[in-house]
């Protein structure tokens with residue numbers, strides 16, 4: 576993923592595959608009620624809202640319901656995700672939502688435009704997230720609210736675990752870093768807001784869990800893709816993080832985890848809100 580609007584030293588390559596299980600099995604199933612729970616109490620009907628890195632737009636759709644009849648805009652760098660989000664919103668019959676293609680590093684909006692600006696699961700993928708948060712602040716009206724939520728991939732429970740599974744997960748963290756992101760995101764949420772110019776911030780944390788057999792089986796294609804897909808496999812072998820046999824063993828270990836009757840995956844997320 577390259578973009579001329581980004582700083583020249585910013586060489587991110589997005590870690591998830593757009594057409595893969597990440598979008599289909601995980602991101603499309605996200606909801607504002609769950610994933611923006613920290614932000615919803617501050618939203619009111621009639622507010623204008625911008626969602627940065629809106630992906631397939633399922634959270635954006637929930638935000639649109641919360642501020643209706645206020646207008647919601649989702650901005651997303653990848654054309655296929657913009658298209659998908661538009662299709663999903665049309666299916667829901669939402670009239671107060673639109674999706675645009677563009678980079679959050681250079682938001683195509685004037686200063687002081689939105690009552691609320693939101694971003695979920697994007698900043699932890701970026702090399703220079705503070706530049707994006709400064710942009711988010713720029714387009715926010717004075718008195719407007721910003722809300723961000725980012726996963727800390729290091730703060731997780733994957734159980735029952737074994738050595739192969741743990742090694743596969745460690746390789747995944749290295750890979751995310753290699754792609755430009757920060758897998759240990761956490762305190763950065765409040766720090767980023769402050770560094771971008773916000774003064775009063777509120778930080779919280781919450782957890783996503785997959786802890787039923789139905790949930791872990793549904794999560795399995797995502798985990799297989801993320802931890803053992805072709806790109807990560809190629810990079811891991813090239814970099815000497817693992818060999819072919821270890822990557823094959825990881826596939827078996829992940830499949831066994833997904834089918835285990837006691838399997839659970841839990842992941843900690845950090846959140847922060849602030850006002851301009």
Ligand SMILES: C[S@@+](CC[C@H](N)C(=O)[O-])C[C@H]1O[C@@H](n2cnc3c(N)ncnc32)[C@H](O)[C@@H]1O
Pocket residue numbers: 589591602603605627628629630631632633634650651652653656677678679680694695696697700
């Ligand atoms: C992990 S997905 C999260 C999608 C959605 N917010 C959600 O939580 O379901 C991150 C999204 O941010 C998008 N993205 C990455 N860098 C971006 C940028 N500079 N500007 C806009 N979108 C970006 C990616 O294309 C991807 O769709």
